[in-house]
Amino acid sequence: MRQRSLVCLLLALAVTASGCTVQRYWGGSSNTAGSGRASVGLVTKTETNPYFVELRNAAGAAAKAQGADFVALAGQFDGDNDGQVKAIENMVQQGVNTILITPNSSTGVLAAIDRARKAGVLVIALDTATDPENAVDATYATDNVAAGREQGAYVKAALGGIPPKLIMIDGTAGSTVDTYRHNGFLQGIGLADGAPEIAGRDNANGDQSIAQQKMENLLQRSTDINAVYTMNEPTGRGAYAALQARGLAGQVVMGSIDGGCQGVENVRDGLYQATVMQFPRKMAEQGVTAAVEYARTQKKPSGFIDTGSVVITDKPMPGVPSQNTDWGLQNCWGNK
Template sequence: MGRRGLAIIAAGLLAFAASGCTSQKTGSGDQPADGGRIKVGLVTKTDSNPYFVALRDSAKAEADRLGAELIALAGKFDGDNEGQVAAIENLVQQGAKTIMITPSNSTGILGAIKNARDRGVLVIALDTETEPKDAVDATFASDNTEAGRMQGTYVKAALAGKAPKVIMLDGTPGSTVSEQRHNGFLQGMGLKDGDPAILGVEATNGEQNKAQTATENLLQRDASITAVYTLNEPAARGAYGALQAKGIAGQVVIGSIDGSCQGVTDVKDGKVVATVMQFPKKMAAQGVQAAVEFGKSGKKPSGFVNTGVTVITDKPVAGIQSQDTAWGLQNCWG
């Protein structure tokens, strides 16, 4: 092999090492890289959060089924925008025809997305919208505002006329998903930011330990709460732990969003009154299908594709469509 060939290989290895991202290649593996398989890239927020693991595994299964090659990368932590930027650049270098991304920062990733699209790469957002939405070719996701609204509507009904005294456990400050779910919950409850019925708001990054500490701090200020909004199910578990330690868990309505098997079990066990299930497996599978279609025919998906949400509870409320926990455990994360 000549010096030029060795230089090209070395440059490629350096570009990969510089990405600082985790990597997982999937596909049939026994075919050469240039054997005609369509390369589909996936960039998730992390490779450890069970939600994104389920999304990634679904994308892998669908890519295998359709004979495509999936290259899965991730940020080091939720909010690692630089890691996601490096991952997109890496995937472009590897020849991905489509890149699917769950953006940690809906605006910070825009430059990398534009560069990829300028080079003819189809870019699909999964789970989380970019700002603006048309920065990507298409989005496959839940309507997070609607998910929050459904949580709020159910929690209000579950209070059964009791005055709402709410604490709100948000996600990461500035997160699009966190803001959408927060606003949707308030709409469902019939409240607005600053309403006296809201006893406190804390950012938890969707983490159980931070949510428990936040709830403990809020309870020190006012223990008369009747309801808790939680961004996701780990936050709900943290809230429940704090309320249980205080001896008032049975007096407070906790609502949540996600739809993991553990979250559904928490509903079944009475720790959470209801959770709003999302379907990340569906998002991933539909994204891969669109990617393969683009690779074959050049046809692009467009706009927002709503993959749906469903209230899971064993205490149905009139006027709110829901499924019980038996259904939820059979369909967790879709």
């Protein structure tokens, strides 16, 4: 017990120095190398986004249930690559045998991941793929191109044949998730990037307040729009606030992606017509199970494992498979 407490203290001090945040669950001795006992480290983009809170809680619960040691670190903000690099380095120093990571950038942490893998650590990406994909051993995530395509197909169907006049509120420039969802949406709605039907676009870094501000700025240029793409549900809420202030909310078809409980309630309450639900709990649980298997047998998972996505709407459209908000509230992540 004294050794375990010392390890926790050293990790907390190292993380404090790096500017990261930390959550620990230690199920046993931290010296797991070759012992068959899993020691799992989780690195998320932030600790405040409800999506990553759900992912962290699910991973911690799965680790506890399967008798694995667990530590969770996070960057201080979306895009904090340096914080994630330091978190990886701290975890390797403390002897974890698996790192689960939602990388802020598809390329920004590759060198640190490579060093961890060379040290014998299994590295699994959750939610966000790396570029190249084989920079990690495996990825458990939503197929974000497919999720974006589902959102785009819904918006196109809801427009009922009327040509789109579209505003796009994207996420973080350069992020794999942002790029994949953006491209998938355009595929689903049937537009090329840069098409004249796109009346405006801007990045909001997944933040509600920034999204509202960016939407307000875009609406100052033109209010002649009928469709809005939002990269995630906080972005959707921000965009809605700006549209409502201009009296435009009722004339716009807006979709989003996430599947948080608040997002499903937003759909039910009419803030936007549809959201595409993803399943962070499944990503976390499958990642921890793979870590436990690796510690026991040295067997590694490989490739991209799609954890699925579902359109949630109370206004179903022909040709777009969906579930209603009652189903969504039964299967969403976050506080119900």
